[in-house]
Amino acid sequence: MYKLAILLLVGIAAAQYNCPENDGFYRDTQQCDKYYDCYRGVATEKMCADGLVFDTSKAPKVEFCDYPFMVDCPEGSILQPPNPSGIECPRQYGLFEHEDPSNCVDYYQCVEGEVNTLRCGSGLVFDEFTGTCQWEHTNIRSGCIARPVVLPDGFSCPNATQVHTNGQELDHPRYPKQDDCRSFYVCQDGKYPTLSGCSEGQVYNDQTLVCDAPENVPGCENYYGDSLSRTSGGGNF
Incomplete structure (x- = not known):
């Protein structure tokens, strides 16, 4: 009996809507997520999915529901529960x-x-x-x-000031990746980490904060092995 009453109410609401002369899709005047499919003067009531509202900018030719912030919904309009x-x-x-x-x-x-x-x-x-x-x-x-941003490998930017060897405070501090001599983290604005790396043949020097030749970085001397020629001098920064 309850379901029948609901169906009757829907039928009455649709019957009370007067379709314009042209066929198409028209939004309800009171409810932004309710609209009518008008065909030959007969209105079929329809409802957007929960959370979406009918887009009148594409109507009456196009039947389309969109996010509320994309649609002009009159002040005081209602939505489905x-x-x-x-x-x-x-x-x-x-x-x-x-x-x-x-x-x-x-x-x-x-x-x-x-x-x-x-x-x-x-x-x-x-x-x-x-x-x-x-x-x-x-x-x-x-x-x-x-909130600290944490990379998938667990790294987050330390809340600390980093000073270059020239005495200048870095806006974007750099930190070595512990398990890879070539890789290092750049903390944008000191808060947002991204993983970076030195060019091939070099490793990151956490003392000078630049990419360097492997022989100049303790513990990374044999990172590339003897088969790759090494480049000395400055790095990517």
């Missing part, structure tokens, strides 16, 4: 902030209730209202706490 899938996905589709308000870097992409965790790039924070990462200095988010 949410169908959450865990704390990460308050709706089945969408881009959502991390549940920890101090974590402004990570965010969730939900598709059919399945979550994919994403992260903004260096100096950016996620803005749910635009669905994009924005510059942190615009203060579009408040209460953010910087």
